[in-house]
Amino acid sequence: MSTDQPLDHTVILPGATIGILGGGQLGRMTAMAARSMGYDVHVLDPDPNCASRAVASRTITAPFSDAEAAAELARACDVVTLEIEQIARAALDAVAAIVPLRPSADAVYIIQDRVRQKRWLAEHEFPVGPFREADSAEAIAEAVTSFGPSIAKACHGGYDGRGQVRLADAGGAADAWRDLGQRPCLVEQRVDIAVELSVLVARRASGETIAYPPSRNHHTNGILTWSVIPAELPDAVIRAAEQLAPAIAQALGVVGLLAVELFFTTDGRLLVNELAPRPHNTYHHSERACATSQFEQLVRAVCNLPLGAPHVIEPGALVNLLGDVWLHDTAPDIPFALGVQGSRLHLYGKGEARPGRKMGHLSTVGETAQEAIGRALASYRRLSPESAVAAGLAGPPPALRSADGALLAELAAVDRGDAQPWRGPDDSDPDREDVG
Numbered sequence: 531m532s533t534d535q536p537l538d539h540t541v542i543l544p545g546a547t548i549g550i551l552g553g554g555q556l557g558r559m560t561a562m563a564a565r566s567m568g569y570d571v572h573v574l575d576p577d578p579n580c581a582s583r584a585v586a587s588r589t590i591t592a593p594f595s596d597a598e599a600a601a602e603l604a605r606a607c608d609v610v611t612l613e614i615e616q617i618a619r620a621a622l623d624a625v626a627a628i629v630p631l632r633p634s635a636d637a638v639y640i641i642q643d644r645v646r647q648k649r650w651l652a653e654h655e656f657p658v659g660p661f662r663e664a665d666s667a668e669a670i671a672e673a674v675t676s677f678g679p680s681i682a683k684a685c686h687g688g689y690d691g692r693g694q695v696r697l698a699d700a701g702g703a704a705d706a707w708r709d710l711g712q713r714p715c716l717v718e719q720r721v722d723i724a725v726e727l728s729v730l731v732a733r734r735a736s737g738e739t740i741a742y743p744p745s746r747n748h749h750t751n752g753i754l755t756w757s758v759i760p761a762e763l764p765d766a767v768i769r770a771a772e773q774l775a776p777a778i779a780q781a782l783g784v785v786g787l788l789a790v791e792l793f794f795t796t797d798g799r800l801l802v803n804e805l806a807p808r809p810h811n812t813y814h815h816s817e818r819a820c821a822t823s824q825f826e827q828l829v830r831a832v833c834n835l836p837l838g839a840p841h842v843i844e845p846g847a848l849v850n851l852l853g854d855v856w857l858h859d860t861a862p863d864i865p866f867a868l869g870v871q872g873s874r875l876h877l878y879g880k881g882e883a884r885p886g887r888k889m890g891h892l893s894t895v896g897e898t899a900q901e902a903i904g905r906a907l908a909s910y911r912r913l914s915p916e917s918a919v920a921a922g923l924a925g926p927p928p929a930l931r932s933a934d935g936a937l938l939a940e941l942a943a944v945d946r947g948d949a950q951p952w953r954g955p956d957d958s959d960p961d962r963e964d965v966g
């Protein structure tokens with residue numbers, strides 16, 4: 531299925547109105563960048579007090595399944611984008627019938643269902659780990675019997691670790707099926723991950739495409755804990771990731787942003803974990819570390835302005851602040867946290883702190899990636915010692931360049947050329963322009 535749209539050279543100039551489906555933190559930070567550039571912003575979100583409300587000039591309160599409300603948003607906008615992929619197809623189509631929707635309804639439709647997304651990636655010869663669709667407890671059990679330790683993910687709706695169940699063996703299948711709401715799910719084999727990374731791609735309607743340098747990421751219970759850029763991996767891995775991600779964006783015909791989450795496995799493979807057609811938590815440090823923040827880049831891409839340079843100007847890191855930070859006995863110590871050199875606090879203005887809910891992040895810069903992540907974690911420990919203990923971040927920061935022996939051996943193999951993280955589909959032409 532080709533989802534690409536014809537090249538469009540129309541520029542949407544400042545003064546125009548950008549609509550955003552979704553009004554959470556990603557919409558809020560995008561809206562701030564859009565406002566800085568002279569655009570007006572309207573958002574649609576089910577929550578009347580959504581995080582974007584303070585920045586948008588109009589907030590439509592409606593569920594993401596409401597096609598009429600989506601059309602109402604579109605009628606007052608010059609272009610519409612999104613900050614969450616769980617928007618009903620009818621609502622996406624209703625927008626696209628009125629104004630350009632970027633990324634397109636087809637691209638979002640493929641990504642928003644985990645099975646559809648994985649199948650699409652496999653069909654297009656992008657590297658993915660073993661997976662299977664399951665529509666019963668028995669099917670989950672069968673998959674786990676053949677895969678070994680696995681993870682079952684709801685097809686729709688889960689993000690930030692929600693809608694995911696880890697299975698050690700087939701014995702957990704009945705519970706997993708129940709916990710996932712007895713709905714079709716994706717079962718993936720658990721792979722031995724050496725490093726998690728992501729690559730953010732921006733593509734504008736004219737076809738211009740750029741990739742950010744990879745970000746290195748660490749998750750706890752399926753939620754991002756910290757990210758650091760540059761990822762400081764072997765050149766071969768960086769090059770492979772920077773080639774793979776734009777190739778996916780190109781094949782999907784994404785206009786806007788596409789975040790590609792990747793696993794670099796202990797046996798030297800680069801696998802696609804998940805795609806997101808929007809700004810991504812793992813690039814919040816781009817506001818400080820990169821020449822162009824991901825939020826400004828989204829605005830440029832959907833308005834068809836020249837894309838900004840994505841390179842790292844100063845190594846940067848972020849640590850997420852979940853609702854838990856505000857729920858411990860000790861209140862967060864913001865002044866103490868901000869005493870760490872290079873640290874900055876970002877709060878999303880969400881009314882209610884719930885466990886696991888993303889409320890904000892701390893960002894830092896440093897002379898090296900190691901210094902940036904060290905400062906970010908130091909600032910986090912000062913902010914909330916209890917959270918740091920709970921997230922396993924109370925000790926010294928991870929040594930980015932001295933991982934365990936097995937990992938080092940594999941990374942060395944990649945540098946020697948013994949392991950090939952990704953070389954593109956068989957018919958790939960290294961001189962092809964569309965993957966640049």
Ligand code: AIR
Pocket residue numbers: 552553554555556557613614615689690887888
């Ligand atoms: N989001 C979207 N997909 C994944 C994430 N984390 C962001 C979007 C969305 C917000 O999370 O910005 O609007 C919803 O956050 P919450 O805390 O209200 O569930």
